[in-house]
Amino acid sequence: MTQASSSAPNKKRIAIIPGDGIGKEVIPASVQVLKSAAASGGREVAVTEFDWGADRYLRDGTTLPSDAVEMFHRDFDAILLGAMGDPRVPTNVHAADILLGLRFKLDLYVNARPCVLFDKRFTPLKDRTEKDIHFMVFRENTEGLYVGMGGNFKKGTADEVAVQEDLNTRKGVERIIRYAFEYAKARDLKRVCMSDKSNAMTFAHDLWQRVFKQVKAEYPEIESSHQYIDNLLMQMVRDPSQFDVIVTGNLFGDIASDLGAQLAGGLGLAPSGNIHPGQVSLFEPVHGSAPAIAGKNIANPMGAVLTAGMMFEYLGWKPEAQAIVAAVHAALREGKTPAELGGSMGTRELGDWLSSFVAKAGVR
Numbered sequence: 001m002t003q004a005s006s007s008a009p010n011k012k013r014i015a016i017i018p019g020d021g022i023g024k025e026v027i028p029a030s031v032q033v034l035k036s037a038a039a040s041g042g043r044e045v046a047v048t049e050f051d052w053g054a055d056r057y058l059r060d061g062t063t064l065p066s067d068a069v070e071m072f073h074r075d076f077d078a079i080l081l082g083a084m085g086d087p088r089v090p091t092n093v094h095a096a097d098i099l100l101g102l103r104f105k106l107d108l109y110v111n112a113r114p115c116v117l118f119d120k121r122f123t124p125l126k127d128r129t130e131k132d133i134h135f136m137v138f139r140e141n142t143e144g145l146y147v148g149m150g151g152n153f154k155k156g157t158a159d160e161v162a163v164q165e166d167l168n169t170r171k172g173v174e175r176i177i178r179y180a181f182e183y184a185k186a187r188d189l190k191r192v193c194m195s196d197k198s199n200a201m202t203f204a205h206d207l208w209q210r211v212f213k214q215v216k217a218e219y220p221e222i223e224s225s226h227q228y229i230d231n232l233l234m235q236m237v238r239d240p241s242q243f244d245v246i247v248t249g250n251l252f253g254d255i256a257s258d259l260g261a262q263l264a265g266g267l268g269l270a271p272s273g274n275i276h277p278g279q280v281s282l283f284e285p286v287h288g289s290a291p292a293i294a295g296k297n298i299a300n301p302m303g304a305v306l307t308a309g310m311m312f313e314y315l316g317w318k319p320e321a322q323a324i325v326a327a328v329h330a331a332l333r334e335g336k337t338p339a340e341l342g343g344s345m346g347t348r349e350l351g352d353w354l355s356s357f358v359a360k361a362g363v364r
């Protein structure tokens with residue numbers, strides 16, 4: 001999952017988009033920790049902040065500027081985003097323009113969502129430990145039901161018809177399935193499970209079946225399996241230890257990875273990457289803007305901090321990534337936890353604690 005960067009190996013240019021709600025709290029904590037890790041590793045990060053989100057949209061109508069995609073390709077190695085969504089914008093138009101716009105226009109076809117339990121105290125599953133919950137969900141990120149194809153007929157009447165289309169291309173399905181196998185191969189992981197609903201969605205998901213059959217034949221050393229999405233969700237709860245890598249479509253991956261996040265301790269702990277291998281990619285915590293708890297300094301910043309670690313790993317800064325993960329492990333071990341995990345640490349205080357832990361422990 002690493003990128004051949006266009007900039008100097010010891011200096012990375014990171015675009016920061018805190019966004020809305022708790023994004024504006026967890027991203028500063030994350031930036032504090034990533035700067036600490038970079039400095040400890042003798043590296044340099046140049047961060048540039050963008051104020052895109054509901055406030056800006058309500059002020060002057062800006063969502064994703066027309067030159068943004070070109071700028072990110074030209075001037076940045078990666079993007080770190082908080083969350084988008086604000087009750088003052090009920091249509092969510094700014095969020096769709098910015099987040100889905102970046103995913104689609106930067107062609108970030110891999111949504112990588114690791115589900116890793118750091119401490120057995122935090123899983124809601126009985127008698128499960130760290131070794132049982134350790135898998136990756138790869139969600140196709142540029143197609144499926146999220147492309148916005150469809151429409152309404154006779155909207156607002158009793159005869160209304162609403163259509164939302166599930167778009168799947170041969171190229172799109174193949175590249176995400178292949179990425180899942182390549183990821184497993186590079187890490188010596190033994191199992192890849194593809195999930196769809198081909199028993200009911202007999203056109204679109206039949207394509208997934210045929211492509212999976214073809215691609216898996218190229219990786220005979222990896223045990224490949226298939227589960228319908230309803231069964232997959234049940235199996236994730238029944239026995240999560242059966243999974244190393246799950247690969248699925250956009251909607252199903254969105255749902256499965258939220259379930260996985262909860263199995264691993266909660267949304268506030270879950271990181272993710274939106275990736276186009278070898279190109280500028282976008283990293284964000286899995287959670288949304290959580291308006292009900294925004295502005296109270298109680299959001300868990302660990303997901304955003306781990307997201308920075310994922311970003312560093314992608315950029316080839318593995319020791320710094322490991323230092324960030326080690327700091328979160330230490331915080332959980334020492335009970336330095338926010339309300340979500342039963343503790344009382346504030347978002348800012350936890351950012352301070354994690355960054356000074358990284359600075360003290362150093363990068364090895």
Ligand SMILES: NC(=O)c1ccc[n+]([C@@H]2O[C@H](COP(=O)([O-])OP(=O)(O)OC[C@H]3O[C@@H](n4cnc5c(N)ncnc54)[C@H](O)[C@@H]3O)[C@@H](O)[C@H]2O)c1
Pocket residue numbers: 022026082083084085086087092095099267268269284286287288289290291292293298299300301303340
């Ligand atoms: N990628 C994104 O930007 C993204 C993802 C999901 C939802 N959203 C948006 O966020 C808004 C709220 O959506 P939602 O409520 O469905 O999802 P959410 O993730 O914001 O919140 C779900 C629940 O988890 C809690 N939670 C989430 N993150 C937390 C954290 N870091 N620490 C502690 N608790 C946390 C919330 O308080 C809430 O109870 C909506 O506008 C939605 O569209 C954005």
